[in-house]
Amino acid sequence: MDKPKRRIALGCEGSANKLGIGVIAHDAETGSPSVLSNVRHTFVSPPGTGFLPKDTARHHRAFFVRVAQRAIADAGISVADVDCICYTKGPGMGGPLTSVAVAARTLALLWDKPLVGVNHCVGHIEMGRAITGADNPVVLYVSGGNTQVIAYAEQRYRIFGETLDIAVGNCLDRFARTLRISNDPAPGYNIEQLAKQSDGRVLLDIPFAVKGMDCSFSGILARVDDLALQMEAGRTTPEGDPITPADLCFSLQETVYAMLVEITERAMAHVGSSQVLIVGGVGSNERLQEMMGAMARERGGSVYATDERFCIDNGIMIAHAGLLAYETGYQTPLEESTCTQRFRTDDVLVKWRG
Known part of the structure; x- marks a missing residue:
């Protein structure tokens, strides 16, 4: 046979x-x-x-x-x-x-x-390894329920850093509820589109909560929720500019993704890897891919990611x-x-x- x-x-x-x-x-x-x-x-x-x-x-x-x-x-x-x-x-x-x-x-x-x-x-x-062809990357796994920096060693995917409270995707999703943004096709995607409407001049003061190799997002969520209330009250930035939903989404993305890039780079240095693989639903975010790509190129490396079909x-x-x-x-x-x-x-x- x-x-x-x-x-x-x-x-x-x-x-x-x-x-x-x-x-x-x-x-x-x-x-x-x-x-x-x-x-x-x-x-x-x-x-x-x-x-x-x-x-x-x-x-x-x-x-x-x-x-x-x-x-x-x-x-x-x-x-x-x-x-x-x-x-x-x-x-x-x-x-x-x-x-x-x-x-x-x-x-x-x-x-x-x-x-x-x-x-x-x-x-x-x-799935990310199969689709992208990444050989032995540091993995940034970011989704609505998980945030982890991972590297493979001795038949285990070892966790080098992770969220201490809520996941980055949960932070984005819950802020979308605050702004009453549509959940179709996904709240994080709609935050990304709003952030693109910002001219980038207004970067609001949001906590940068990196603790060693770990991150925290609950305090960041509380801060942007408070900024949303200030926006509704008509308050302005210290420069006198009005706060807009686009500015809020832009500032939130820039802050949390910079945090993720920092701990990923630290893991790359620790294991001696030049590859980053981004997986999970948040991994389809173009701004995260762009920021991670800039960091990887500075290290002489490369970033791998997939589109929404596989992320x-x-x-x-x-x-x-x-x-x-x-x-x-x-x-x-x-x-x-x-x-x-x-x-x-x-x-x-x-x-x-x-």
Whole structure:
């Protein structure tokens, strides 16, 4: 009997407000990945509000079947072609994680396929490495729920620095609520577009909260919320200029991204790397990529990033990381196919890397 020319995984992601299901194939000889489908459906809450776990979980339950059917159809495969079902084990929001874990377990039972639980953060990293070709970079992982500076060593993704409170994406999202900015397609994206409308002359006084290799964003959020109140009251900058939403968004972005560049550069110096890979939803921000690129070039290095298809939560990153683990012999027994809101990046044995 001929050996299969490729292995195929279906990946299910639903740790936050994006339900993503995708199909990826690995060449059986070279291991090179091919994206066969990448389908996503986002729960969008009204302006000025966030997405509650119960509402997000209800959304994922309502759309899972049709998103899965489309992912299979777009990939041009049959159920028989699938080698394993991969799902996000954590970290993330409890309700949405549980909804997708139950659905993935159901598919594994219905189709009699092995199940593989995947760390969400490792999914981002491996997808970024596969798409960009970055060899052994320092990774800046920035999203709505996570902010970490990571480097690989001895079959673990080691965390060199992280947020001490809220994630940078959560800071941006919550400030978008203060300004009642639309959540469609994403609050952070809309903050970025507003920031581009600023002429850059007004850089408001915002705390620069770097503490060693770690960052803090809760105090920054409190400060920009206060500045938004001052704007509504008609107050001006010390130079007499009116404060605008564009100035607020510009100042917030410049401050938090400068913080991230600083701790990333420090990690690069520590491990002797000339590469930076930016992953996670905030990683699609053009200004962050620009600032990180300037720093990397000064060090004789380069920055790697992907567009929103791969940066923002998706099913193929779970399929890819899950298939890498599956190819080393790893499977998740049905009785252990749980999920958890807390799953550290450095808890994962990265057996597929030397």
